[in-house]
Amino acid sequence: MRKQVLFTTIIAAFMLCACAKENKAVADYVGVEEGSTATTEATTDGAENAIDDNENFVTIKDLMNNPDFDVERKEEIRKDVIADIVNESYTVTCKKCGKEVYSCFTEIIRLPEDYTEGASKINEYMQKELCGLQEYSVDNYALECGSHHGDNIGAYYFDNDAIDSVNVINNKYLTVDISSCCAIGGLNRFFDNNQLIFDLTTGEKLSFKAFFKGSDNEFKKIVKEKYGDEASLKIADWVLEDGHYHIAYRNDTVVLFATKFDLTGASDPNLVEYEFTYREMFGTDTLTK
Ligand SMILES: [Zn+2]
Secondary structure, three states: OOHHHHHHHHHHHHOOOOOOOOOOHHHHOOOOOOOOOOOOOOOOOHHHHHHHHHHHEEEHHHHHOOEEEEEEEEEEEEEEOOEEEEEEEEEEEEEOOOOOOEEEEEEEOOOOOOOOOOHHHHHHHHHHHHHHHHHOEEEEEHHHHHHHOOOOOHHHHHEEEEEEEEEEOOOOOEEEEEEEEEEEOOOOOOOEEEEEEEEEEOEEEHHHHHHHHOOOHHHHHHHHHHOOHHHHHHHHHHHHOOOOOOEOOOOOOOEEEEHHHHHHHHOOEEEEEEEEEEEHHOOOOOOOO
């Protein structure tokens, strides 16, 4: 019974957890039909019951009104060269035993409003991420005081999204690298890496197809000719499906990447990377739309 409960919890938390958002690899790993978005799609068969069963979860917002828990909110700002990085965090403590049972934080960037024409739109996009933080889900199992006894159990529930770097490429495009890590009890960690790229003039979030003008097959051919192993081709498929994940733009190169966790399901934050020059990938000297 316990095993089944944990299994259900793990699957559901996987899908609800911010660190697994829209990640095709994670969806594949837990056997969810491709293209489904776990939290919104209606139940179509028994296998998805666990994912759609929100009764096992409450949000941080719910816990703010629950007399059994203290919810502490903090906001910290650190200065980066290009933008401020705002860190908002919530820590949930069980009043009955005094243990911290859940914590999470999300980071966003805040550009100076006059930085470029598109800055305010980019800031708006980012702010929405912060506003969503109160909707983060906490597993009911983490809230039962009976589960707080014994070392470390409570502290192992967390969900963090951190900004690793902010960069401007070709004076036109802003990149924001985000890494996520969450734990849903026990020692396992789930990892996700992502890069957002914005047009600094329009404020628009861009996808791979904004830059790559060739066909899907032409893209796959480029990857196959330079690397061609199973992982590189799988990542190429993910980039084509989504256009926002598993690809990052650097000053001189474009990188296809995945965590080992994406590729194997094993708890491992290390990245597998495949690098291309702009010339190799786009036939241009630098990043251009
Ligand atoms: Zn407790």
